[in-house]
Each structure stands twice: as structure tokens, then as C-alpha cells.
Amino acid sequence: MDFELPETHRLLRDTVRDFAEREVKPLAGEWDREQRFPHEIVPKLAELGLLGIKIPELYQGSGLDMLAYAICVEEIARVDGSLALTVASHNGLGTGHILAFGTEEQKQKYLSKAARGEWLAAWALTEPGSGSDSAALKTSARRDGDHWLIRGSKMFITQGSVGGFCVVLARTRFDVPAQRGITAFIVETTTPGYSASKKLEKYGCRASDTVEITLDDVRVSDAQRLGEVDAGFRDTMRILDGGRVSIAAMALGLGRGALEMAVRYAKDRSAFGKTISEFQSIQFMLADAKTGLDAAALLTYRAACLADRGQRFTEEASMAKLFASEVATKVCNDALQIHGGYGYTREFDVERHLRDVKLCEIGEGTSQVQRMVIAKNLLRE
Numbered sequence: 001m002d003f004e005l006p007e008t009h010r011l012l013r014d015t016v017r018d019f020a021e022r023e024v025k026p027l028a029g030e031w032d033r034e035q036r037f038p039h040e041i042v043p044k045l046a047e048l049g050l051l052g053i054k055i056p057e058l059y060q061g062s063g064l065d066m067l068a069y070a071i072c073v074e075e076i077a078r079v080d081g082s083l084a085l086t087v088a089s090h091n092g093l094g095t096g097h098i099l100a101f102g103t104e105e106q107k108q109k110y111l112s113k114a115a116r117g118e119w120l121a122a123w124a125l126t127e128p129g130s131g132s133d134s135a136a137l138k139t140s141a142r143r144d145g146d147h148w149l150i151r152g153s154k155m156f157i158t159q160g161s162v163g164g165f166c167v168v169l170a171r172t173r174f175d176v177p178a179q180r181g182i183t184a185f186i187v188e189t190t191t192p193g194y195s196a197s198k199k200l201e202k203y204g205c206r207a208s209d210t211v212e213i214t215l216d217d218v219r220v221s222d223a224q225r226l227g228e229v230d231a232g233f234r235d236t237m238r239i240l241d242g243g244r245v246s247i248a249a250m251a252l253g254l255g256r257g258a259l260e261m262a263v264r265y266a267k268d269r270s271a272f273g274k275t276i277s278e279f280q281s282i283q284f285m286l287a288d289a290k291t292g293l294d295a296a297a298l299l300t301y302r303a304a305c306l307a308d309r310g311q312r313f314t315e316e317a318s319m320a321k322l323f324a325s326e327v328a329t330k331v332c333n334d335a336l337q338i339h340g341g342y343g344y345t346r347e348f349d350v351e352r353h354l355r356d357v358k359l360c361e362i363g364e365g366t367s368q369v370q371r372m373v374i375a376k377n378l379l380r381e
């Protein structure tokens with residue numbers, strides 16, 4: 001499915017695929033079993049430019065576009081959902097927010113370190129009491145001279161304990177509708193009052209760092225404010241549009257990896273005197289998987305290309321994420337089915353893909369939330 005990809009992007013895909021096959025695939029199962037964030041891979045990701053995909057060369061990034069970002073995430077996900085989630089959230093959320101709305105000083109200070117892998121980025125919107133209804137967040141930031149005091153807690157924060165900085169969304173006004181009183185701040189994770197709890201034990205993406213964060217009167221200067229006061233929610237919705245393209249790409253990669261495993265296994269495994277690939281019911285599962293994933297790729301690349309042309313892509317990003325995540329979850333489930341009992345063991349990576357891909361139907365807006373976004377756009381027309 002590369003007929004529409006420009007030559008530059010095909011080359012990028014081959015490079016990232018080669019890296020993922022050599023450096024990630026052999027270890028991904030071990031990282032998952034140990035539920036360990038693989039710090040040792042970070043310098044290698046940085047060396048390949050995967051920690052500053054869209055960061056301009058001026059700040060030591062790769063200066064690539066959204067389509068390139070999607071392809072990088074897809075290729076990592078083909079072998080490891082956890083690392084794909086790290087690359088997706090670091091590039092799209094934490095650094096993406098600074099790139100889109102930061103001051104020149106903030107870009108100088110944070111983006112180069114992020115691209116070099118010295119500081120991984122986290123991004124904190126979700127709270128213990130608010131996820132889909134994200135504007136209902138309760139974390140507050142109140143002025144203290146030319147500083148702000150941030151207080152509250154955040155839930156499910158990727159890179160929350162291994163990151164160097166975290167973009168935190170906090171309420172700065174309580175007397176206006178929720179969406180109009182939220183502001184973003186860059187909080188360095190060594191700032192007094194910032195603490196990350198023990199890693200959450202998860203069903204999938206177990207080698208990705210996911211923590212609850214406590215912000216106990218974290219004091220930051222106004223220079224750490226990201227974007228306009230009270231305009232953080234509007235900016236957040238724009239950041240999530242791009243993030244959703246990357247989660248669609250992550251689903252696509254996990255699905256493609258699982259399909260490759262299923263094809264290999266079906267040609268290898270025999271039953272009733274023939275390989276199971278000769279049974280039509282197996283062939284139909286494979287055919288549906290290939291068709292669904294190619295359709296998901298078209299939706300994902302379309303959303304990325306719209307973003308690269310500077311056009312609005314909210315609805316397209318939601319459609320890509322909704323379709324890719326649901327198709328890929330079915331593909332991974334069918335791929336496990338094709339592996340029979342062996343698929344249910346840790347001997348094969350297919351069970352890890354199934355566990356990892358489920359996240360794509362939840363993170364950065366559940367499937368229900370994507371349907372709400374799509375329907376709202378449709379009914380507004």
C-alpha cells in the first residue's frame with residue numbers, strides 16, 4: 001500500500017522498518033514481560049530523528065511532515081505498540097504542543113533537548129475524574145505574582161515518570177464555561193511539587209510509561225505558560241487532531257504486523273492433510289484483514305496529507321482513528337485465532353499485538369468520542 005507515498009516517504013518507511021526489525025522486534029517481548037520502559041533505545045530513536053520528527057532542523061529536529069510522522073509511528077508499531085505509543089505521544093502531544101503554540105524561547109529551550117532525546121515529553125490532560133469529558137478537568141493554576149501555582153492530579157500520563165517535561169492543562173478561570181478557562185503550562189518534571197506515582201499495571205502497551213501525576217502547588221513562572229491564558233482548551237483540540245492521526249497509524253502498524261504473522265503461520269501450519277491457508281474460512285479472514293487495513297491506511301494518510309496542506313482535518317483524523325483502531329483490533333483478534341492455541345501463548349507476538357492495539361480504541365478519545373466528533377461535523381454542514 002505505498003502507491004500514493006512520495007519517494008522520500010517510501011525511503012523513510014524502509015529506514016524505520018529496518019531499524020524496527022533490527023533494534024526493536026527482538027526485544028519488544030522482553031520489555032513487555034518485564035513492563036520496563038526501554039531507556040536504552042532512546043538514544044537510538046534520537047539518532048534516527050524519531051524524537052524530533054516534525055521539529056524543524058533549526059531546533060535539531062528532522063523537519064518532516066505529518067505524513068512522515070504517521071509512517072514512522074506505523075513502522076514502529078508493526079513490531080511494538082509500546083514504543084510506537086512513546087514515539088507518537090512524545091512527538092505529537094508534548095513537543096507538538098510547544099511547536100504549535102510555544103514562544104521562540106520555549107522552542108529553543110525544549111525542542112532541541114526533545115529531539116536529541118535528552119528530555120522525553122509528556123502531556124497531561126486526563127484526570128482521575130475526567131477523560132472523555134476533558135474540559136471538566138479540576139487541576140487549577142492560580143497566579144502568584146509573575147508565577148503560577150498548579151495544583152491537582154493527572155491520570156494515565158504517558159512518559160509521566162520518565163519525561164523531562166510535561167505540558168499540563170489546568171483551569172485558570174472558574175467563572176466561565178469550562179472550555180474558555182483552561183491554560184497550558186510547561187512543567188519540568190524536577191520542579192518541586194511534581195511527582196509521579198508508581199507505574200500503572202496495564203493490559204497492553206506495558207513497556208510504555210503510564211503514571212498518575214500529582215501536582216502539589218507546582219510553582220512555574222509565566223514564561224512557562226504555553227499559549228494564551230484561558231485558550232488552552234482550543235489549542236488542545238488542535239493538538240489532539242494530530243495525535244489522532246498518530247494513533248490511527250499505530251493501529252495500522254499493529255494490524256499489519258499481526259497480519260504478516262497470520263499469513264506466515266497459515267502457510268506453515270497443517271491440519272486435515274493440508275496447510276490451514278488452504279481453508280477458505282482462513283483465507284477470508286486474511287482477505288478481510290488486508291482490505292480493512294488498506295482502507296485504514298488511505299484514511300490515515302488522507303488526514304495526514306490534509307494537515308500537511310494546512311487544511312482543517314478534525315473530522316478526517318477522527319474517521320481515521322475510529323476506523324483504523326476498530327479494524328486493527330479485529331485484525332489482531334483474527335490473527336490470534338489463526339494461530340489457534342499457540343496464539344494464546346507468549347510464544348508468539350500476536351497476543352501482544354492484540355493487547356497493545358486495544359489502546360488505540362481508547363487513548364486520545366475513545367471510539368465513542370470519535371463518533372461524536374464525526375457526527376457533530378456532519379450535522380453542522
Ligand SMILES: Cc1cc2nc3c(=O)[nH]c(=O)nc-3n(C[C@H](O)[C@H](O)[C@H](O)COP(=O)(O)OP(=O)(O)OC[C@H]3O[C@@H](n4cnc5c(N)ncnc54)[C@H](O)[C@@H]3O)c2cc1C
Nearest residue numbers: 123124125126130131132156157158362363364365366368
Ligand atoms: C495507556 C494509556 C495512555 C494514555 N496516555 C495519556 C496521556 O499521555 N495524556 C493524557 O492526557 N491522557 C492519556 N490517556 C487517557 C485517555 O485519553 C483516556 O483514558 C480516554 O480519553 C478515555 O477517558 P476515561 O478513561 O476517563 O474514560 P471515560 O471518559 O470515563 O469513558 C468511559 C466510557 O464511557 C464512554 N463515554 C464517555 N462519554 C460518553 C458519551 N458522551 N457518549 C457515549 N459514550 C461515552 C467512553 O467512550 C468509554 O467507553 C491514556 C490512556 C491510556 C489507557
